[in-house]
Amino acid sequence: MKTSLAIPVQKIEKSKIQETDFSNLIFGKTISDHMFVADYVNGEWTDLRIVPYGPLDLHPANAALHYGQSIFEGMKAYKNDKGEILIFRGDANARRMNESATRMCMPEIPEEIFMEGLLQLLDLDRNWVPSGKGASLYIRPYMFAMDNYIGVKPSDTYKFIIFTCPVGAYYSKPVNVKVETAFTRATEGGTGAAKTAGNYAASLFPALQAQREGYDQLLWTDGKSHSKIEESGTMNVMFDINGTLITAPTHTGTILKGITRDSVIQLAKDWGKPLEERFLTVSELQEALEDGSLREAFGTGTAATIAHIAKINVNGKDYNLPEKGPDAFSNKVLNELDGIKYGTIPDSRGWIVKI
Known part of the structure; x- marks a missing residue:
């Protein structure tokens, strides 16, 4: 896999994958080991990194919690019979997320950051992509306001995160x-x-x-x-x-x-x-x-x-x-x-x- 961005990686000390029952996946309940994170500060996306999935430290006055500046995407990756990871129409998700960002007065995410963060995250956590008909890795990119300020206005700072979840079928019947x-x-x-x-x-x-x-x-x-x-x-x-x-x-x-x-x-x-x-x-x-x-x-x-x-x-x-x-x-x-x-x-x- 060729990459154009050097994204630093902090690996998890002990993977949770051995504790995961891939034959009994409840949609959205099991989270993979790592997440991609980027921060929007002073008008630019900075501090790109891949870190262990874990809690966030938020101020009680976080603007997203009070005024709802929060957008997200949903996409999936699959594994073929050669063990390769296939991402379905990720570029379309990147474009749609930027359309949502524009409507919500939030900064656009350059497609290079979106796709490179995603590709390098999936390459690191490729063992989390389940095999078999109906199974996939659900991908959740999202962005939210990070200003610590009680006032109705667009935030000046934002956080963008991608994490993933191995999943089975969303609906098991009609x-x-x-x-x-x-x-x-x-x-x-x-x-x-x-x-x-x-x-x-x-x-x-x-x-x-x-x-x-x-x-x-x-x-x-x-x-x-x-x-x-x-x-x-x-x-x-x-x-x-x-x-x-x-x-x-x-x-x-x-x-x-x-x-x-x-x-x-x-x-x-x-x-x-x-x-x-x-x-x-x-x-x-x-x-x-x-x-x-x-x-x-x-x-x-x-x-x-x-x-x-x-x-x-x-x-x-x-x-x-x-x-x-x-x-x-x-x-x-x-x-x-x-x-x-x-x-x-x-x-x-x-x-x-x-x-």
């Missing part, structure tokens, strides 16, 4: 979802397109209510009329109606520009699948459920990859979706993406960086 028409996740002019912590905090209460009713996730609707489907809590969402794939557009600024979403759209175009990037109304969705024209619905996201939807609740009524055969588009696209990520299908689109 999910049940409920169309949300009371609470709002995002509105035009807000921060819906940014991957910022506050968006997720605002979604927790209504999502918890839905979970208590037996649903795994919500299908969020627009904040003005609650008449148009936007996205789900942890993923973008797509519908196959009469053979046409429909997914919400991202130009309104209320929907996250999902990397998996973009990948599925590219595959659909390559395969000649009819595609419409438009808002599906709640009434259209209910009509398609009732007349059987909705062939399938699924979520797309880094954690879930493709999450099949088994049941949708609309206006208080549950609708069960038909069983998906092996030829269903969602299964076809899942197999293609998994093949690219694990190196069993050639990467003809330049989506993979190999270590």
